Amino acid sequence: MNRVGRVERVTKETSVLVEINLDGTGQVDVATGVGFYDHMLDQLGRHGLFDLTVKTEGDLHIDSHHTIEDTALALGAAFKQALGDKVGIYRFGNCTVPLDESLAQVTVDLSGRPYLVHTEPEKMAPMIGEYDTTMTRHILESFVAQAQIALHVHVPYGRNAHHIVECQFKALARALRYASEKDPRAAGILPSTKGAL
Numbered sequence: 001m002n003r004v005g006r007v008e009r010v011t012k013e014t015s016v017l018v019e020i021n022l023d024g025t026g027q028v029d030v031a032t033g034v035g036f037y038d039h040m041l042d043q044l045g046r047h048g049l050f051d052l053t054v055k056t057e058g059d060l061h062i063d064s065h066h067t068i069e070d071t072a073l074a075l076g077a078a079f080k081q082a083l084g085d086k087v088g089i090y091r092f093g094n095c096t097v098p099l100d101e102s103l104a105q106v107t108v109d110l111s112g113r114p115y116l117v118h119t120e121p122e123k124m125a126p127m128i129g130e131y132d133t134t135m136t137r138h139i140l141e142s143f144v145a146q147a148q149i150a151l152h153v154h155v156p157y158g159r160n161a162h163h164i165v166e167c168q169f170k171a172l173a174r175a176l177r178y179a180s181e182k183d184p185r186a187a188g189i190l191p192s193t194k195g196a197l
């Protein structure tokens, strides 16, 4: 049975719909109105092998902040919903992804507790199209808060802003895939000595 999540989040600032299937094939249908963000969410689905639908209508006449943040919140909530009881999953995942001169190292624990550690080069172009590059950390914070996972993302080096951000999303996708996949040796087993995740 496929593990799916569906979240609708409506405020005066944004209207967001996210649907995710963790056991998908990387079919992605994403439209947030922020081109580069769509490109990043496309990476998340494709490299996570998640089927992912994201439809956001936000207050882009102000700027892209609410649109980006609220989409990340809904995505985190949908991911948590799709994980369900977490029985039989690997729980931990990590992946290191280079993108030309940039490198991202991502490690995740689907722990039930939100915690983010994030480092990336301080010197980076401030904007990629309509995407403010300081939003990457804000996206991760928002996703982590709702998904309730521990997430460590490091970019020890990189120069081009597009590359620096994109390698983080690719590595995040793959780490989430590894952590959320079913471990064939652990069928029916919850990966926690505490008895809860």
Ligand SMILES: [Mn+2]
Binding pocket: 065, 069, 138
């Ligand atoms: Mn904010």
